[in-house]
Amino acid sequence: MKAIKPWYFSRTIWASIITVVTGAAGVAGLPVEATHGALLTDTLLQGVSAISGLIAILGRLSAKDRIG
Template structure:
């Protein structure tokens, strides 16, 4: 495992975030037993991937130096 990737592309990180939020929601009294955590993690990962793509595109469009 020598490849590196940004933290926000890690399924493990997002699954952990969903688990923490679900646990906190349960403590706060919100009904979270019917939440599909795998689907929620995939959904969040798709959002993050789309947003990072938009950020990369906008960054390249607004860049002031050329790529070699």
């Protein structure tokens, strides 16, 4: 494994975050047994991808220097 990716592209990290959040929500008394972990992880990853795409576009539009 020579390729390095940012932590927020890791499905393992997101699945772990979802596990911790749903566990904490269960302890807090929120009903979480109906949620499907994999579906929730995929949905969050799509959201992160959309947000990072918007940040990239806005960053390029507001940049002062040329690329190259």
